[in-house]
Amino acid sequence: MCGLFNGCKELIEIELKAPNVEDLSIMFQGCKKLTKMKNSFGENKNLKDISGMFSGCSSLKKDINTGIANTDKVTNVTGLFKNCENLEGLADIGKWNMAKVEKYKGMFYGCKKLKEPRGINKWKFNKDTKYEQIVENSSLDGLKAAWQGNEAKNTIDN
Secondary structure, three states, X not given: OOOOOOOOOOOOEEEEEOOOOOEOOOOOOOOOOOOEEEEEOOOOOOOOEOOOOOOOOOOOOOOEOOOOXXXXXXXXXXXXXXXXXXXXXXXXXXXXXXXXXXXXXXXXXXXXXXXXXXXXXXXXXXXXXXXXXXXXXXXXXXXXXXXXXXXXXXXHHO
């Protein structure tokens, strides 16, 4: 499903169900008028790449539900919400498992209006994660300290 709706500049609303996919990268990239989504990717246990999925979706605003429930195998979230400059809220990402993510640069780049999604401060990453790259040029800069604290807790617990 990689790039399925990439560049659909007139797409405003979509309802999509796709339970068994590995790659959702750049799926809605550049869909500048997209404002409403009702996506369901179910308990997709094979999903690995969601990079750039919503990159450039500048009309997304409040309480956006990505439809992604299982991120246990996801390794790439690079530019996932890059330049979603009007995005204010994400409803369903707080419970994501980020432990296997290896590529994350610019995940929230340009998201200047985004309020901290509930639960995101508890995300746990691998020990080599550069947190500043996830939140650079966004309104979420304060999360770096919370994530570093989670890393310290993980080290003590192990």
